[in-house]
Amino acid sequence: MNTPFNDSRPPALSVSELNHQAKHLLETSFMQVWVEGELSGFSRPSSGHWYFSLKDRKCQVRCAMFKGFNQRIRTLPKEGDQIRIRGKVTLYENRGDFQIIVEHLEPAGLGELQLAYEELKRKLQSEGLFDVARKKPLPAAPRHIGVVTSPTGAAIHDILTVLARRCPAIPVTLYPTAVQGKAATADIVRAIEAAQSHGVADVLIIGRGGGSLEDLWCFNEEAVARAIAGCRMPTVSAVGHETDVTIADFVADLRAPTPSAAAEKVSPDQREWSRQVEEKQHRLENAIQRSLQRLQTQTGHLTARLRDPRRDLMDKAQRMDELDLRLGKAMMTALSQQQTRAEHLDQRLRAQSPRRQLEQNQDMLDRLTKALDVAIYRLLDNRQDRLSHTSQTLNLVSPLATLGRGYAIARRESDGMIIRNAADLTTGDTIHTRLARGSVNATVTSVNLPEDS
Structure with a gap:
């Protein structure tokens, strides 16, 4: 088809130019967006990047989450999850695909749970349930320990292991309960009431092992918080790991970072008890010894006031023994001095031996050789680090990297x-x-x- 020389048609964009302009328009119009929907078509190639679609009843949008961002996500998302994402709207120019570059991903319900958590926390705090003044002290030596947790979880195993090590003589009663799911809230309240009705425990541990915010949520329920706050016996909250903080931690009389730590806090150490008993026994023995010495001294004073003709003979005999001992000590001292002088001369003689000097020089040579080896290896390591750093710097500014x-x-x-x-x-x-x-x-x-x- 021939085209007239004076073509009056408007100039046409190439596909690349159109896609480039569309990408620029999208990126400048949408700086950052939050989008919520159902995850679909999730794929994770060997590069470590994530590719998926986010959809609702009517539409869907492609998403890409690169490795540097998805490494922060602890739980791998799966098909059908309701999620919220934060990212930048853009266009993949090679295919002309409209997509979102995802920088953050979280379950869709997480925000609602956090809001509920903060609202209940403010409510109970305003009622004074977190006040330090209302918290009961733990017994120094509990006669019986109660535990409200799952009978099959790791928490009860950890608690029993610590108690068996620290003070196995203290009896423990488990008040079993579910610690996860919809039924867990009422179950935990019933277990706390059962522990109070039983009336044998004088301290109560309430908790479970670690998990997600959803897993621990029953310990953020108002019913559980009020049951703990109203418990007549001292309570210890031991929910999750050290970084997990629940409403139960605030209302309990004491918060332990883990179930094992809770067992440590409520139980005395039998080894410390043994040490204290031994210390008191030692102090008693010393007091008895001092009393006996005081009585012996008084008896000696009374005896000294009595004049006995045999006393002079005993004094003379004691004087003779004293002089004999002094003579013996003087002889031993002289012999010891001579022996010390001989040993000193022997040491001086040995110190002047050329063999000893050679051994010392050899030891010094060995130490210097080892130090030289260490210095060489350290210098090589430093040069290798500098070479690697310089290579990385050159690669960053390399035209090939730009290409x-x-x-x-x-x-x-x-x-x-x-x-x-x-x-x-x-x-x-x-x-x-x-x-x-x-x-x-x-x-x-x-x-x-x-x-x-």
């Missing part, structure tokens, strides 16, 4: 000049285009200059 992101370098074939302006080209010029992988040669058929040029 890898989809850019290209165009040169005029005739003189090798890099083309930065369309005005530098004329129809018929041959251009050589360098890509990330390979290159192409093309002939210019038309030159489109910007309107402001």
Whole structure:
């Protein structure tokens, strides 16, 4: 089909130009959006990126969540999940697909649960249920410990293990309950009431192992909070891990970060008891010894006041023994001094031995050799780190890295000049285009200059 020279039709955009302009329009019109819907078509290729669609009853939108963002998500989403995402609206130019680049993903109901949590927390705090003044102290040596938790969970195992180690003599009663699900709230309240009716425990541990916010939610229910606050015996909340904080933690008389920690806090250490008993026994023995010594001293004073003819003979005998002992000590001292002097001379003689000096020099040489090896390896490690850092820095500014992101370098074939302006080209010029992988040669058929040029 021939086209007249004076073609009056409007200029046409290429597909690439259209997609590029559409992408720019979307990204500048939607800075960041929150979208909620049902997850569909989830895929996770070997690159680690996530690709899926978000849909409702009428429409769906494609989504991509790159590895740097999805690594923060602890639970892998699955088909059919109701989720909320935060991200940027854009266009995948290669296919012309409208999509959202996802930066954050969470279950759809998480926000509602958090709002309910904060609202109940404010309500109970305003009623004074969190006040320190109303909290009951734990017994220093409990006679019986009650535990409200699941009979099959890890929490009861951890609690019993700690109690068996610290003080196995204290009896423990389990008041079994569900700790997850819709029925758990009423079940926990019944277990607390059962512990009070039983009346044997003088401290009550209430809790479970770790889990998600939804798993722990029964401990954020108002009925459970009021049951704990109204419990007549001291209560210890031990829900989840150290980072998990529930309403039950605020109303209980004491919060333990884990079930094991709760068992530590309510039970005395039998080894500490043994130490205290031994310490008191030692103090009693010392007091008895001091009393005996005091009585012996008084007896000696009374005896000294009595004059006995045999006393002079005993004094003379004691004086003779004293002189004999002094003579013996003087002889031993002289012998010891001579022996010490001989040993000192022997040591000086040994110190002057060339063999000892050679051994010392050899030891010093070994130490210096080891230190030199360590210094060489350390220097090599430092040089290797610097080389790796320099290589990474060079790679960041490398033209090849820029080409890898989809850019290209165009040169005029005739003189090798890099083309930065369309005005530098004329129809018929041959251009050589360098890509990330390979290159192409093309002939210019038309030159489109910007309107402001």
